[in-house]
Amino acid sequence: MSKRKIINDPIYGLITFPDEIIYDFIDHSFFQRLRRISQMGLSTYVYPGANHSRFSHALGALHLMTTALDILKSKDVNITGDEYTGACLAILLHDIGHGPFSHALEHVLVEKDHETISLDIMHALNNEFKGKLNTAISIFNGSYPKKFLTQLVSSQLDMDRMDYLTRDSYYSGVAEGVIGYKRIVSMLNVADDELVVEEKGIFSIEKFIVARYIMYWQVYLHKTSLASEQMLKSFVLRFKYLVKENPEFIEECRLKTYFDNINKGKINKENYLEHFLTLDDIDIYSSLKINRISSDPIIKILSNGILDRRLFKVIIENSPLNSDLIESIRQKVAIKYKLDDQTVDQLLIQGQESSKAYDNIHEEIKILSKNGTVEPISGHLDVLVNVQQITKYYICYPC
Numbered sequence: 522m523s524k525r526k527i528i529n530d531p532i533y534g535l536i537t538f539p540d541e542i543i544y545d546f547i548d549h550s551f552f553q554r555l556r557r558i559s560q561m562g563l564s565t566y567v568y569p570g571a572n573h574s575r576f577s578h579a580l581g582a583l584h585l586m587t588t589a590l591d592i593l594k595s596k597d598v599n600i601t602g603d604e605y606t607g608a609c610l611a612i613l614l615h616d617i618g619h620g621p622f623s624h625a626l627e628h629v630l631v632e633k634d635h636e637t638i639s640l641d642i643m644h645a646l647n648n649e650f651k652g653k654l655n656t657a658i659s660i661f662n663g664s665y666p667k668k669f670l671t672q673l674v675s676s677q678l679d680m681d682r683m684d685y686l687t688r689d690s691y692y693s694g695v696a697e698g699v700i701g702y703k704r705i706v707s708m709l710n711v712a713d714d715e716l717v718v719e720e721k722g723i724f725s726i727e728k729f730i731v732a733r734y735i736m737y738w739q740v741y742l743h744k745t746s747l748a749s750e751q752m753l754k755s756f757v758l759r760f761k762y763l764v765k766e767n768p769e770f771i772e773e774c775r776l777k778t779y780f781d782n783i784n785k786g787k788i789n790k791e792n793y794l795e796h797f798l799t800l801d802d803i804d805i806y807s808s809l810k811i812n813r814i815s816s817d818p819i820i821k822i823l824s825n826g827i828l829d830r831r832l833f834k835v836i837i838e839n840s841p842l843n844s845d846l847i848e849s850i851r852q853k854v855a856i857k858y859k860l861d862d863q864t865v866d867q868l869l870i871q872g873q874e875s876s877k878a879y880d881n882i883h884e885e886i887k888i889l890s891k892n893g894t895v896e897p898i899s900g901h902l903d904v905l906v907n908v909q910q911i912t913k914y915y916i917c918y919p920c
């Protein structure tokens with residue numbers, strides 16, 4: 522019996538994939554876990570429709586990959602069957618290392634970024650599937666000889682970005698994030714073993730860069746999303762601290778068991794995946810719910826605030842925050858909540874966020890001119906949006 526399925530995607534319509542081995546990885550429990558990992562963290566607190574998962578994003582990116590590879594093959598780009606499947610599996614599994622709430626808790630549950638965890642998972646799956654991921658891993662880590670295959674997975678114009686901008690703008694309802702993905706993919710080509718865009722696609726690429734800039738500041742770094750995700754991060758960090766120092770303050774749950782096992786040395790570099798992969802958004806929500814009545818004031822304020830959307834107030838500035846302002850906020854919080862200075866300091870969340878929509882220094886998007894020359898896109902545009910890194914400073918606090 523064929524393993525192939527027809528998937529009804531709300532953006533791309535009815536999609537299917539060419540190789541049955543792809544469905545074996547989709548059906549694996551490691552990949553199915555992505556159904557329970559939110560794509561946009563707690564952005565649903567701003568955009569109620571943004572409840573989609575890493576699972577749907579991975580399938581969408583895979584669909585764009587198959588489309589791009591078919592277009593390149595139609596333009597006489599040499600792609601073997603093994604390379605085709607390898608590129609598909611690399612993009613399918615590119616986000617498999619994300620933990621609960623995606624970027625919101627990166628480095629908190631495991632001191633590794635999600636790309637490194639994804640690669641660790643791919644190696645584990647490769648052992649299980651007896652080497653079926655050898656090519657995919659080489660493409661994913663950039664060691665494969667054909668550079669354009671890696672660029673389709675990870676670059677400034679990869680299938681990952683193409684799908685998440687399209688998908689996130691669709692579910693958030695932010696029309697400014699819509700990109701012409703069909704036009705862009707149809708204009709892809711290869712020159713000197715690098716991914717290029719034919720000259721006719723320049724304006725679609727310019728729109729792509731502008732859309733990414735808008736989505737970062739209007740959606741991903743929206744002040745409400747920022748507040749909720751910083752509160753969540755602070756909750757888990759405080760939770761982790763109490764499991765080690767004052768476990769009686771924390772109710773029993775999977776997250777407590779996870780951190781307790783770390784403290785006891787039962788989780789290490791060799792076996793961390795089998796424990797990490799048991800965690801998803803549901804476990805974090807469960808931890809928040811059962812600790813609503815915690816005797817620890819920080820845990821109680823954070824858990825109730827997140828669950829009831831009583832979010833911290835956020836002040837965002839273009840320069841570092843004034844010390845007098847921070848001290849004024851500290852005093853207000855101490856008086857209102859009757860907290861000591863040490864507790865107040867743990868409820869004042871300070872930091873900075875940076876974004877650069879386009880990097881004109883490293884690996885620019887290349888344009889293939891009609892005369893056959895290849896040049897960076899920065900040489901073709903009158904105005905290049907956001908090539909300078911923008912940094913904003915913030916403080917979040919209970920009000």
